[in-house]
Amino acid sequence: MVMEAPRSLRKPLIVPHKVLMGPGPSNCPPRVLHALSQPVLGHLHTETTKIMDEIKEGIQYIFQTRNELTLALSASGHGGIEAVMCNLLEPGEKVLIATNGIWGDRAANMAQRYGANVIQVKTQPGNNFTLELLENALMKHKPVLLFIVQGESSTGVYQPLDGLGEICHRYNCLLAVDTVASLGGVPVKADEIGIDAIYTGSQKVLGAPPGITPISFSERAKQKLFNRKTEVKVYYLDMKILGDYWACFDKNRPRVYHHTISTTLLYGLREALAMVCEEGMNSVIERHQKCADQLYKGLERMGLELFVGDKLKRLPTVTTIQVPNDVDWKDVTAYAMKTYLLEISGGLGPTANKVFRIGLMGYNATPEKVDLVLEILKESLDYSRKHPKAKL
Amino acid sequence: MVMEAPRSLRKPLIVPHKVLMGPGPSNCPPRVLHALSQPVLGHLHTETTKIMDEIKEGIQYIFQTRNELTLALSASGHGGIEAVMCNLLEPGEKVLIATNGIWGDRAANMAQRYGANVIQVKTQPGNNFTLELLENALMKHKPVLLFIVQGESSTGVYQPLDGLGEICHRYNCLLAVDTVASLGGVPVKADEIGIDAIYTGSQKVLGAPPGITPISFSERAKQKLFNRKTEVKVYYLDMKILGDYWACFDKNRPRVYHHTISTTLLYGLREALAMVCEEGMNSVIERHQKCADQLYKGLERMGLELFVGDKLKRLPTVTTIQVPNDVDWKDVTAYAMKTYLLEISGGLGPTANKVFRIGLMGYNATPEKVDLVLEILKESLDYSRKHPKAKL
Numbered sequence: 001m002v003m004e005a006p007r008s009l010r011k012p013l014i015v016p017h018k019v020l021m022g023p024g025p026s027n028c029p030p031r032v033l034h035a036l037s038q039p040v041l042g043h044l045h046t047e048t049t050k051i052m053d054e055i056k057e058g059i060q061y062i063f064q065t066r067n068e069l070t071l072a073l074s075a076s077g078h079g080g081i082e083a084v085m086c087n088l089l090e091p092g093e094k095v096l097i098a099t100n101g102i103w104g105d106r107a108a109n110m111a112q113r114y115g116a117n118v119i120q121v122k123t124q125p126g127n128n129f130t131l132e133l134l135e136n137a138l139m140k141h142k143p144v145l146l147f148i149v150q151g152e153s154s155t156g157v158y159q160p161l162d163g164l165g166e167i168c169h170r171y172n173c174l175l176a177v178d179t180v181a182s183l184g185g186v187p188v189k190a191d192e193i194g195i196d197a198i199y200t201g202s203q204k205v206l207g208a209p210p211g212i213t214p215i216s217f218s219e220r221a222k223q224k225l226f227n228r229k230t231e232v233k234v235y236y237l238d239m240k241i242l243g244d245y246w247a248c249f250d251k252n253r254p255r256v257y258h259h260t261i262s263t264t265l266l267y268g269l270r271e272a273l274a275m276v277c278e279e280g281m282n283s284v285i286e287r288h289q290k291c292a293d294q295l296y297k298g299l300e301r302m303g304l305e306l307f308v309g310d311k312l313k314r315l316p317t318v319t320t321i322q323v324p325n326d327v328d329w330k331d332v333t334a335y336a337m338k339t340y341l342l343e344i345s346g347g348l349g350p351t352a353n354k355v356f357r358i359g360l361m362g363y364n365a366t367p368e369k370v371d372l373v374l375e376i377l378k379e380s381l382d383y384s385r386k387h388p389k390a391k392l
Numbered sequence: 393m394v395m396e397a398p399r400s401l402r403k404p405l406i407v408p409h410k411v412l413m414g415p416g417p418s419n420c421p422p423r424v425l426h427a428l429s430q431p432v433l434g435h436l437h438t439e440t441t442k443i444m445d446e447i448k449e450g451i452q453y454i455f456q457t458r459n460e461l462t463l464a465l466s467a468s469g470h471g472g473i474e475a476v477m478c479n480l481l482e483p484g485e486k487v488l489i490a491t492n493g494i495w496g497d498r499a500a501n502m503a504q505r506y507g508a509n510v511i512q513v514k515t516q517p518g519n520n521f522t523l524e525l526l527e528n529a530l531m532k533h534k535p536v537l538l539f540i541v542q543g544e545s546s547t548g549v550y551q552p553l554d555g556l557g558e559i560c561h562r563y564n565c566l567l568a569v570d571t572v573a574s575l576g577g578v579p580v581k582a583d584e585i586g587i588d589a590i591y592t593g594s595q596k597v598l599g600a601p602p603g604i605t606p607i608s609f610s611e612r613a614k615q616k617l618f619n620r621k622t623e624v625k626v627y628y629l630d631m632k633i634l635g636d637y638w639a640c641f642d643k644n645r646p647r648v649y650h651h652t653i654s655t656t657l658l659y660g661l662r663e664a665l666a667m668v669c670e671e672g673m674n675s676v677i678e679r680h681q682k683c684a685d686q687l688y689k690g691l692e693r694m695g696l697e698l699f700v701g702d703k704l705k706r707l708p709t710v711t712t713i714q715v716p717n718d719v720d721w722k723d724v725t726a727y728a729m730k731t732y733l734l735e736i737s738g739g740l741g742p743t744a745n746k747v748f749r750i751g752l753m754g755y756n757a758t759p760e761k762v763d764l765v766l767e768i769l770k771e772s773l774d775y776s777r778k779h780p781k782a783k784l
Binding site: 009041 | 393394395396397398400401402405406407408409412414416417420426428429430431433434435439445446449450453456457458466467468478498502505506581584593595602603625627628629649651652655656659660663665666668669670672673735740
């Protein structure tokens with residue numbers, strides 16, 4: 001070998017135990033971490049396909065759907081957006097993207113790469129969409145797909161979905177919903193609402209590691225997929241072939257090798273789903289909402305102002321807080337991280353430099369953790385006010 | 393909730409400790425498994441980006457390249473093929489794909505999805521390509537990219553690469569090499585050969601879990617990427633944005649959030665690379681070749697015939713063995729799995745039903761494991777001959 005082995009890899013791996021209370025990833029529960037260290041299995045071993053079946057059932061439960069085409073993508077949440085766009089859009093087709101933060105913009109970027117005719121309907125960051133506004137846009141543009149984010153983690157905004165499926169279907173439009181940051185914090189009832197494509201993040205409320213993304217397509221979406229005129233561009237995300245690997249179409253047909261799935265990530269997701277199932281989705285949601293209320297009250301006591309004024313528009317899992325004028329947000333979050341290894345995040349996209357973001361997700365959505373993050377935020381703000389030039 | 397939590401997830405997760413001696417995944421060493429259970433970190437935390445830097449250096453070392461654009465994709469090895477195709481091809485461009493097994497066909501499938509003009513040059517499964525044959529095809533077709541597999545794991549064939557970069561560049565063609573199954577078993581010298589795009593599998597010789605894929609693009613490939621007329625279709629695999637996240641272009645520029653990387657998989661890959669660095673690539677390769685020789689001798693003693701007759705064309709990491717006429721391959725592999733939890737695989741694609749495949753990779757490439765797999769194969773063959781109708 002001409003090149004020698006790098007010296008940096010001679011050092012041991014050191015991973016600090018942080019408390020992740022930004023918008024995600026959140027901490028995995030010990031049970032999930034333990035599962036990750038189990039030995040790798042083959043991608044078609046019976047134990048693996050059994051775990052895949054269990055995961056499928058778990059995903060159907062968390063989304064409240066009976067969709068056959070339900071599986072986990074071997075990709076991060078971004079792969080979820082991408083899978084929706086590349087499977088459900090063909091070149092030249094119109095897609096309507098509801099944009100009130102970074103996720104809508106990112107979805108629009110992906111959709112145009114696949115040659116779709118992208119139309120964005122926008123509201124102010126911090127606000128959500130009324131049914132009326134969306135219906136008018138559907139009427140006007142007649143898209144084949146509406147993409148909307150239930151939990152805009154860049155702004156901390158919750159988007160109610162009641163009635164939206166019906167309206168979409170009235171205009172012959174599929175409804176795709178991003179629940180990456182919202183699932184487990186607010187009710188998600190895919191079949192009841194009439195959602196046609198839905199995905200979520202593994203590393204938020206669920207408490208699994210990132211890198212694997214639960215996704216589900218309705219019968220309507222499946223029909224669109226199977227009646228495409230052009231092939232899905234991305235083999236890796238082609239839901240037709242993935243559906244065959246996950247035995248979504250015919251349980252008796254032998255599974256077809258598509259890619260080498262990461263059993264490591266399957267173990268983590270399986271255990272995370274099992275924990276959510278044990279607690280029950282209603283209890284999970286209630287716990288998150290109670291914790292969010294506790295957080296709001298604590299923040300108000302501290303004299304802080306929330307970015308989303310209307311409580312009904314707030315996402316319980318990600319709270320955005322106006323940065324007070326007398327501090328630099330970076331100093332505050334750096335103090336919390338350096339002193340307590342606790343993560344509070346800054347803004348992103350439209351909220352960059354304007355807000356703190358506190359995540360209450362899964363393992364960290366407990367009254368004790370809310371108290372902890374409030375105390376540390378207060379101390380960090382105090383420190384920053386007293387030491388405005390401190391470089392941490 | 394209308395739907396109740398599935399009962400299947402009430403049971404505990406049970407993962408057997410198997411010996412994986414098929415074509416991959418292989419077993420992760422205990423050090424790697426332990427690393428996987430470390431707490432998740434944020435995708436832009438300093439500890440995470442430090443690990444990413446270390447991984448980058450480790451990948452440069454295993455590929456023997458100084459390429460700046462070197463990183464790990466958040467996807468399985470299939471994502472590696474896909475990343476090559478979607479980044480380096482534009483609609484209508486010609487790609488030449490050397491096909492002597494399943495991987496060439498799969499690459500061709502992906503390339504045509506991106507609208508490339510796909511030309512396949514073929515040899516018989518079990519054989520590899522001469523430089524002359526490849527040069528003639530380059531001369532005739534004038535493609536912008538040649539894709540070739542160094543280790544065809546479906547047939548157990550090794551493809552030498554000496555001189556190929558020079559020939560490709562003479563015809564103004566980029567050279568992309570799949571080293572998923574070969575890296576660590578045979579020398580891979582990306583810069584010396586003049587490889588422009590290279591990737592490998594994490595779950596083979598390296599001994600990391602699947603789901604993360606080392607990849608590297610040369611300066612030439614980078615130029616092609618940056619001079620594209622059309623956008624890369626797949627945001628998730630866009631090497632320009634990924635390169636920014638991995639700080640491949642300018643170390644002083646702040647990293648840009650692209651997707652939530654799986655720190656879990658980073659830990660595993662980091663430790664796997666560290667172990668390879670400690671042993672040294674030359675020693676790793678020598679160990680694999682010695683083990684392969686030991687395997688060949690043992691198989692010959694048992695009267696078995698290798699699928700690849702010419703020893704120089706054999707891939708040390710994956711050995712293909714003709715299934716004897718008097719047994720059903722499925723009975724043999726099922727006996728080994730059921731009795732010893734040891735995986736020996738059947739064929740794939742052109743070798744389906746024709747061969748056994750034995751993998752000697754990473755943690756399992758030791759003289760003891762070779763003896764083990766030989767003993768168990770012998771016992772399994774004997775059992776199948778004595779009990780031809782046994783249903784396992």
